[in-house]
Amino acid sequence: MHIDQWIESVPPIAVYALVGLIIGVESIGIPLPGEIALVTAALMAVKGTVDPWGVALCAIAGAVIGDSIGYAIGRKGGKPLFEKLGRKFPQHFGPDHLATAERSFHKWGMWAVFFGRFIALLRIFAGPLAGALRMPYWKFLTANVLGGVCWAGGTTLLVYKVGKVAEKWLGSFSWIGLVLAVVGGIGSALVLKRRAAAKHEAEPEPSVAEPVAD
Template identity: 45%
Template sequence: MGIVVMLESMGFPLPAESLIITGALFCATTHKLSITGVIIAAVAGAIMGDNFGYLIGRALGLKLLQKYGPKFGLTPERLLLGRYVFLKHGGSVVFFGRFIAVLRMFVALLAGANHMPWHTFLWHNALGGLCWAGGYAIGTYLLGNEVLKLSGPVGIGFGICAIIIIGGSFLFLKRNEKRLTEEAMKAAEKDDRLRITP
Protein backbone atom coordinates (compact mmCIF):
# COMPACT_ATOMS: atom_id res chain seq x y z
CA MET A 1 0.00 0.00 0.00
CA GLY A 2 2.73 2.45 0.96
CA ILE A 3 4.41 2.03 -2.44
CA VAL A 4 1.20 2.77 -4.38
CA VAL A 5 0.53 5.86 -2.24
CA MET A 6 4.14 6.96 -2.71
CA LEU A 7 4.01 6.52 -6.50
CA GLU A 8 0.73 8.44 -6.78
CA SER A 9 2.24 11.27 -4.73
CA MET A 10 5.18 11.33 -7.17
CA GLY A 11 2.80 11.93 -10.09
CA PHE A 12 1.71 8.48 -11.28
CA PRO A 13 -2.06 8.08 -11.87
CA LEU A 14 -2.77 5.36 -9.29
CA PRO A 15 -5.80 4.82 -6.98
CA ALA A 16 -4.07 5.55 -3.66
CA GLU A 17 -7.16 6.95 -1.96
CA SER A 18 -9.22 3.87 -2.86
CA LEU A 19 -6.43 1.61 -1.65
CA ILE A 20 -6.28 3.36 1.74
CA ILE A 21 -10.06 3.05 2.13
CA THR A 22 -10.01 -0.61 1.06
CA GLY A 23 -7.14 -1.44 3.44
CA ALA A 24 -8.82 0.28 6.38
CA LEU A 25 -12.14 -1.38 5.57
CA PHE A 26 -10.40 -4.77 5.46
CA CYS A 27 -8.96 -4.04 8.92
CA ALA A 28 -12.36 -3.04 10.28
CA THR A 29 -14.28 -6.01 8.92
CA THR A 30 -11.82 -8.89 9.28
CA HIS A 31 -9.38 -7.77 12.00
CA LYS A 32 -6.69 -9.73 10.13
CA LEU A 33 -4.63 -6.62 9.49
CA SER A 34 -3.55 -3.90 11.91
CA ILE A 35 -5.03 -0.45 11.25
CA THR A 36 -1.86 1.02 12.75
CA GLY A 37 0.20 -0.62 10.00
CA VAL A 38 -2.17 0.68 7.31
CA ILE A 39 -1.96 4.23 8.72
CA ILE A 40 1.83 4.15 8.99
CA ALA A 41 2.23 2.75 5.45
CA ALA A 42 -0.20 5.27 3.95
CA VAL A 43 1.21 8.32 5.76
CA ALA A 44 4.84 7.31 5.12
CA GLY A 45 4.10 6.62 1.45
CA ALA A 46 2.34 9.97 1.04
CA ILE A 47 5.15 11.97 2.66
CA MET A 48 7.98 10.09 0.93
CA GLY A 49 6.28 10.21 -2.48
CA ASP A 50 5.77 13.94 -2.31
CA ASN A 51 9.38 14.48 -1.25
CA PHE A 52 10.60 12.43 -4.22
CA GLY A 53 8.20 14.37 -6.47
CA TYR A 54 9.54 17.63 -5.06
CA LEU A 55 13.14 16.56 -5.77
CA ILE A 56 12.25 15.52 -9.33
CA GLY A 57 10.46 18.82 -9.89
CA ARG A 58 13.39 20.74 -8.42
CA ALA A 59 15.93 18.94 -10.65
CA LEU A 60 14.00 18.75 -13.93
CA GLY A 61 10.75 20.69 -13.65
CA LEU A 62 11.97 24.23 -14.25
CA LYS A 63 14.02 23.19 -17.30
CA LEU A 64 11.04 21.34 -18.78
CA LEU A 65 8.67 24.24 -18.03
CA GLN A 66 11.07 26.70 -19.66
CA LYS A 67 11.56 24.49 -22.71
CA TYR A 68 8.00 23.27 -23.35
CA GLY A 69 5.90 25.76 -21.37
CA PRO A 70 5.61 28.40 -24.13
CA LYS A 71 3.89 25.80 -26.36
CA PHE A 72 1.11 25.66 -23.76
CA GLY A 73 0.93 29.38 -22.99
CA LEU A 74 3.36 29.28 -20.07
CA THR A 75 5.31 32.45 -20.77
CA PRO A 76 8.32 33.52 -18.67
CA GLU A 77 6.00 36.01 -16.92
CA ARG A 78 3.55 33.23 -15.99
CA LEU A 79 6.42 31.08 -14.81
CA LEU A 80 7.52 33.95 -12.56
CA LEU A 81 3.93 34.29 -11.35
CA GLY A 82 3.87 30.57 -10.48
CA ARG A 83 7.06 30.92 -8.46
CA TYR A 84 5.62 33.97 -6.71
CA VAL A 85 2.41 32.11 -5.80
CA PHE A 86 4.38 29.13 -4.46
CA LEU A 87 6.65 31.43 -2.46
CA LYS A 88 3.73 33.36 -0.93
CA HIS A 89 1.02 30.67 -0.65
CA GLY A 90 2.82 27.40 -1.38
CA GLY A 91 2.14 25.92 2.05
CA SER A 92 -1.62 26.16 1.57
CA VAL A 93 -1.37 24.82 -1.99
CA VAL A 94 0.65 21.81 -0.80
CA PHE A 95 -1.61 21.08 2.19
CA PHE A 96 -5.00 21.46 0.49
CA GLY A 97 -3.74 20.00 -2.79
CA ARG A 98 -3.39 16.69 -0.97
CA PHE A 99 -7.20 16.41 -0.79
CA ILE A 100 -7.84 17.06 -4.51
CA ALA A 101 -7.15 13.96 -6.60
CA VAL A 102 -5.68 15.56 -9.75
CA LEU A 103 -3.74 18.23 -7.88
CA ARG A 104 -2.36 15.62 -5.46
CA MET A 105 -0.42 13.99 -8.30
CA PHE A 106 1.25 17.23 -9.43
CA VAL A 107 1.57 19.55 -6.44
CA ALA A 108 4.95 18.21 -5.29
CA LEU A 109 6.40 18.38 -8.80
CA LEU A 110 5.14 21.95 -9.19
CA ALA A 111 6.45 22.94 -5.75
CA GLY A 112 9.89 21.62 -6.68
CA ALA A 113 9.84 23.19 -10.15
CA ASN A 114 8.88 26.54 -8.64
CA HIS A 115 11.69 26.23 -6.07
CA MET A 116 9.40 26.44 -3.07
CA PRO A 117 11.64 26.44 0.05
CA TRP A 118 12.10 22.80 1.06
CA HIS A 119 11.55 23.30 4.80
CA THR A 120 8.18 24.96 4.09
CA PHE A 121 7.26 22.21 1.65
CA LEU A 122 8.32 19.48 4.09
CA TRP A 123 6.19 20.83 6.95
CA HIS A 124 3.00 21.30 4.88
CA ASN A 125 3.56 18.04 3.01
CA ALA A 126 3.94 16.06 6.26
CA LEU A 127 0.89 17.74 7.80
CA GLY A 128 -1.16 17.16 4.64
CA GLY A 129 -0.03 13.53 4.34
CA LEU A 130 -0.89 12.86 7.98
CA CYS A 131 -4.35 14.45 7.72
CA TRP A 132 -5.18 12.96 4.32
CA ALA A 133 -3.88 9.39 4.61
CA GLY A 134 -4.39 9.10 8.37
CA GLY A 135 -7.79 10.75 8.19
CA TYR A 136 -9.07 8.47 5.44
CA ALA A 137 -7.74 5.35 7.17
CA ILE A 138 -9.07 6.21 10.64
CA GLY A 139 -12.39 7.49 9.29
CA THR A 140 -12.94 4.35 7.24
CA TYR A 141 -11.90 2.09 10.11
CA LEU A 142 -14.32 3.78 12.52
CA LEU A 143 -17.20 3.90 10.06
CA GLY A 144 -16.66 0.35 8.76
CA ASN A 145 -19.19 -0.70 6.13
CA GLU A 146 -21.02 2.63 6.46
CA VAL A 147 -18.19 4.23 4.49
CA LEU A 148 -19.36 2.42 1.37
CA LYS A 149 -22.75 4.14 1.64
CA LEU A 150 -21.17 7.52 2.33
CA SER A 151 -18.24 7.38 -0.11
CA GLY A 152 -20.36 8.05 -3.21
CA PRO A 153 -22.10 11.23 -1.98
CA VAL A 154 -19.02 12.43 -0.10
CA GLY A 155 -16.83 11.85 -3.15
CA ILE A 156 -19.28 13.75 -5.34
CA GLY A 157 -19.36 16.56 -2.77
CA PHE A 158 -15.56 16.75 -2.64
CA GLY A 159 -15.42 16.68 -6.43
CA ILE A 160 -17.88 19.58 -6.70
CA CYS A 161 -15.94 21.55 -4.07
CA ALA A 162 -12.68 20.85 -5.91
CA ILE A 163 -14.14 22.04 -9.21
CA ILE A 164 -15.45 25.22 -7.56
CA ILE A 165 -12.11 25.91 -5.83
CA ILE A 166 -10.00 25.20 -8.92
CA GLY A 167 -12.38 27.11 -11.19
CA GLY A 168 -12.53 30.06 -8.79
CA SER A 169 -8.75 30.11 -8.45
CA PHE A 170 -8.36 29.98 -12.23
CA LEU A 171 -10.82 32.87 -12.72
CA PHE A 172 -9.14 34.91 -9.99
CA LEU A 173 -5.70 34.38 -11.53
CA LYS A 174 -7.00 35.12 -15.03
CA ARG A 175 -8.66 38.37 -13.94
CA ASN A 176 -5.74 39.46 -11.78
CA GLU A 177 -2.86 38.01 -13.82
CA LYS A 178 -1.47 41.38 -14.92
CA ARG A 179 -1.56 42.88 -11.41
CA LEU A 180 -0.12 39.73 -9.80
CA THR A 181 2.62 39.50 -12.45
CA GLU A 182 3.59 43.11 -11.75
CA GLU A 183 3.69 42.28 -8.03
CA ALA A 184 5.84 39.23 -8.80
CA MET A 185 8.25 41.29 -10.94
CA LYS A 186 8.65 43.89 -8.18
CA ALA A 187 9.19 41.11 -5.65
CA ALA A 188 11.76 39.45 -7.94
CA GLU A 189 13.83 42.64 -7.91
CA LYS A 190 14.11 42.32 -4.12
CA ASP A 191 14.09 38.55 -3.65
CA ASP A 192 16.68 36.30 -5.34
CA ARG A 193 14.48 33.22 -4.77
CA LEU A 194 12.14 34.45 -7.53
CA ARG A 195 14.83 34.94 -10.16
CA ILE A 196 14.71 32.22 -12.77
CA THR A 197 18.08 30.79 -13.64
CA PRO A 198 18.17 27.69 -15.86
Protein backbone atom coordinates (compact mmCIF):
# COMPACT_ATOMS: atom_id res chain seq x y z
CA MET A 1 0.00 0.00 0.00
CA HIS A 2 1.36 3.42 -0.95
CA ILE A 3 1.66 6.21 1.60
CA ASP A 4 -1.27 8.16 0.11
CA GLN A 5 -3.54 5.10 0.20
CA TRP A 6 -2.48 4.42 3.78
CA ILE A 7 -3.32 7.96 4.91
CA GLU A 8 -6.71 7.82 3.17
CA SER A 9 -7.52 4.50 4.89
CA VAL A 10 -7.10 5.68 8.52
CA PRO A 11 -9.75 7.52 10.58
CA PRO A 12 -9.79 11.29 9.92
CA ILE A 13 -8.54 12.14 13.42
CA ALA A 14 -5.43 10.03 12.80
CA VAL A 15 -4.60 11.86 9.55
CA TYR A 16 -3.34 14.91 11.46
CA ALA A 17 -0.99 12.84 13.60
CA LEU A 18 0.26 10.85 10.62
CA VAL A 19 1.03 13.94 8.56
CA GLY A 20 2.91 15.56 11.45
CA LEU A 21 4.77 12.33 12.20
CA ILE A 22 5.83 11.60 8.61
CA ILE A 23 7.00 15.17 7.99
CA GLY A 24 8.73 15.24 11.38
CA VAL A 25 10.62 12.00 10.76
CA GLU A 26 11.63 13.18 7.29
CA SER A 27 12.88 16.45 8.77
CA ILE A 28 15.04 14.56 11.27
CA GLY A 29 16.93 13.13 8.31
CA ILE A 30 15.11 9.89 7.50
CA PRO A 31 13.94 9.90 3.86
CA LEU A 32 10.14 9.63 3.89
CA PRO A 33 7.62 11.06 1.38
CA GLY A 34 6.56 14.02 3.51
CA GLU A 35 5.42 16.05 0.53
CA ILE A 36 3.15 13.23 -0.70
CA ALA A 37 1.65 12.89 2.78
CA LEU A 38 0.98 16.63 2.94
CA VAL A 39 -0.62 16.84 -0.50
CA THR A 40 -2.75 13.75 0.19
CA ALA A 41 -4.08 15.27 3.43
CA ALA A 42 -4.75 18.59 1.69
CA LEU A 43 -6.78 16.78 -0.98
CA MET A 44 -8.73 15.03 1.77
CA ALA A 45 -9.49 18.49 3.17
CA VAL A 46 -10.94 19.44 -0.22
CA LYS A 47 -13.43 16.58 0.19
CA GLY A 48 -14.26 17.73 3.72
CA THR A 49 -12.77 14.65 5.39
CA VAL A 50 -10.30 16.71 7.46
CA ASP A 51 -9.84 20.38 8.29
CA PRO A 52 -7.22 22.20 6.16
CA TRP A 53 -6.09 24.36 9.08
CA GLY A 54 -5.56 21.26 11.19
CA VAL A 55 -3.49 19.68 8.43
CA ALA A 56 -1.40 22.84 8.03
CA LEU A 57 -0.75 23.24 11.76
CA CYS A 58 0.24 19.59 12.24
CA ALA A 59 2.50 19.74 9.19
CA ILE A 60 4.18 22.94 10.43
CA ALA A 61 4.67 21.45 13.89
CA GLY A 62 6.16 18.26 12.43
CA ALA A 63 8.53 20.24 10.20
CA VAL A 64 9.78 22.57 12.95
CA ILE A 65 10.10 19.91 15.66
CA GLY A 66 11.66 17.35 13.30
CA ASP A 67 14.23 19.84 12.00
CA SER A 68 15.11 20.85 15.56
CA ILE A 69 15.68 17.23 16.56
CA GLY A 70 17.78 16.76 13.42
CA TYR A 71 19.81 19.83 14.37
CA ALA A 72 20.52 18.39 17.83
CA ILE A 73 21.55 15.03 16.34
CA GLY A 74 23.83 16.69 13.80
CA ARG A 75 25.42 18.94 16.40
CA LYS A 76 26.20 15.97 18.59
CA GLY A 77 27.32 13.58 15.84
CA GLY A 78 29.12 16.06 13.59
CA LYS A 79 30.41 15.17 10.14
CA PRO A 80 31.43 11.61 11.17
CA LEU A 81 27.69 10.93 11.47
CA PHE A 82 27.19 11.77 7.77
CA GLU A 83 30.17 9.66 6.75
CA LYS A 84 28.67 6.71 8.61
CA LEU A 85 25.25 7.28 7.08
CA GLY A 86 26.85 7.65 3.65
CA ARG A 87 28.33 4.17 3.91
CA LYS A 88 25.01 2.65 5.00
CA PHE A 89 22.66 4.66 2.79
CA PRO A 90 24.68 5.89 -0.20
CA GLN A 91 21.54 6.58 -2.27
CA HIS A 92 20.49 9.28 0.21
CA PHE A 93 23.61 10.31 2.16
CA GLY A 94 26.36 9.61 -0.36
CA PRO A 95 29.42 11.91 -0.69
CA ASP A 96 27.95 13.69 -3.72
CA HIS A 97 24.69 14.47 -1.91
CA LEU A 98 26.57 15.68 1.15
CA ALA A 99 28.89 17.85 -0.94
CA THR A 100 25.92 19.46 -2.72
CA ALA A 101 24.19 20.18 0.58
CA GLU A 102 27.37 21.65 2.09
CA ARG A 103 27.85 23.97 -0.88
CA SER A 104 24.30 25.20 -0.42
CA PHE A 105 24.95 25.96 3.25
CA HIS A 106 28.20 27.78 2.53
CA LYS A 107 26.48 29.82 -0.19
CA TRP A 108 23.18 30.67 1.52
CA GLY A 109 23.98 30.31 5.22
CA MET A 110 20.88 30.12 7.41
CA TRP A 111 18.65 30.51 4.33
CA ALA A 112 19.76 27.07 3.17
CA VAL A 113 17.51 25.79 5.98
CA PHE A 114 14.61 27.89 4.65
CA PHE A 115 15.06 26.95 0.98
CA GLY A 116 15.93 23.39 1.95
CA ARG A 117 12.35 22.89 3.02
CA PHE A 118 11.28 23.23 -0.63
CA ILE A 119 14.00 20.97 -2.09
CA ALA A 120 13.78 17.21 -1.60
CA LEU A 121 17.55 16.69 -1.29
CA LEU A 122 18.08 19.45 1.27
CA ARG A 123 14.94 18.63 3.25
CA ILE A 124 16.54 15.62 4.93
CA PHE A 125 19.91 17.38 5.30
CA ALA A 126 18.85 20.79 6.57
CA GLY A 127 18.51 20.07 10.29
CA PRO A 128 21.36 17.59 10.83
CA LEU A 129 23.80 19.45 8.59
CA ALA A 130 23.06 22.81 10.23
CA GLY A 131 23.89 21.21 13.57
CA ALA A 132 27.03 19.52 12.26
CA LEU A 133 28.26 22.83 10.79
CA ARG A 134 27.63 24.53 14.15
CA MET A 135 25.13 27.07 12.84
CA PRO A 136 23.90 29.25 15.74
CA TYR A 137 20.60 27.81 16.92
CA TRP A 138 18.71 31.13 16.82
CA LYS A 139 19.56 31.50 13.13
CA PHE A 140 18.59 27.92 12.48
CA LEU A 141 15.32 28.23 14.38
CA THR A 142 14.34 31.44 12.57
CA ALA A 143 14.88 29.90 9.14
CA ASN A 144 13.34 26.62 10.32
CA VAL A 145 10.07 28.21 11.48
CA LEU A 146 9.78 30.46 8.40
CA GLY A 147 10.47 27.53 6.07
CA GLY A 148 8.04 25.25 7.89
CA VAL A 149 5.23 27.82 7.81
CA CYS A 150 5.77 28.75 4.14
CA TRP A 151 6.21 25.17 2.90
CA ALA A 152 3.66 23.29 5.00
CA GLY A 153 1.10 26.07 5.28
CA GLY A 154 1.58 27.30 1.73
CA THR A 155 1.36 23.85 0.18
CA THR A 156 -1.78 22.99 2.14
CA LEU A 157 -3.46 26.29 1.23
CA LEU A 158 -2.49 26.06 -2.44
CA VAL A 159 -3.67 22.46 -2.88
CA TYR A 160 -6.87 23.17 -0.94
CA LYS A 161 -7.77 26.32 -2.90
CA VAL A 162 -6.97 24.78 -6.30
CA GLY A 163 -8.84 21.62 -5.33
CA LYS A 164 -11.93 23.59 -4.31
CA VAL A 165 -11.95 25.50 -7.60
CA ALA A 166 -11.50 22.27 -9.58
CA GLU A 167 -14.20 20.53 -7.56
CA LYS A 168 -16.65 23.37 -8.17
CA TRP A 169 -15.85 23.42 -11.87
CA LEU A 170 -16.18 19.65 -12.22
CA GLY A 171 -19.39 19.69 -10.20
CA SER A 172 -20.98 22.24 -12.52
CA PHE A 173 -19.56 20.66 -15.67
CA SER A 174 -22.50 18.25 -16.03
CA TRP A 175 -24.97 21.16 -15.91
CA ILE A 176 -22.90 23.20 -18.32
CA GLY A 177 -22.68 20.23 -20.66
CA LEU A 178 -26.43 19.70 -20.47
CA VAL A 179 -27.18 23.36 -21.22
CA LEU A 180 -24.72 23.40 -24.11
CA ALA A 181 -26.21 20.21 -25.50
CA VAL A 182 -29.77 21.63 -25.31
CA VAL A 183 -28.73 24.96 -26.86
CA GLY A 184 -26.76 23.15 -29.53
CA GLY A 185 -29.70 20.87 -30.29
CA ILE A 186 -32.15 23.77 -30.57
CA GLY A 187 -29.69 25.73 -32.70
CA SER A 188 -29.13 22.79 -35.04
CA ALA A 189 -32.89 22.23 -35.38
CA LEU A 190 -33.48 25.90 -36.26
CA VAL A 191 -30.67 25.91 -38.83
CA LEU A 192 -31.98 22.76 -40.45
CA LYS A 193 -35.52 24.16 -40.45
CA ARG A 194 -34.41 27.41 -42.11
CA ARG A 195 -32.38 25.54 -44.73
CA ALA A 196 -35.34 23.32 -45.53
CA ALA A 197 -37.64 26.35 -45.83
CA ALA A 198 -35.17 28.20 -48.08
CA LYS A 199 -34.78 25.14 -50.29
CA HIS A 200 -38.54 24.76 -50.52
CA GLU A 201 -38.98 28.42 -51.57
CA ALA A 202 -36.27 28.14 -54.23
CA GLU A 203 -37.89 25.16 -55.92
CA PRO A 204 -40.38 26.08 -58.79
CA GLU A 205 -44.00 25.29 -58.25
CA PRO A 206 -45.09 22.24 -60.29
CA SER A 207 -47.17 23.30 -63.34
CA VAL A 208 -50.77 22.06 -63.70
CA ALA A 209 -51.37 20.32 -67.04
CA GLU A 210 -54.19 21.74 -69.11
CA PRO A 211 -56.91 19.28 -70.14
CA VAL A 212 -56.61 17.95 -73.65
CA ALA A 213 -59.50 18.86 -75.86
CA ASP A 214 -61.33 16.05 -77.47
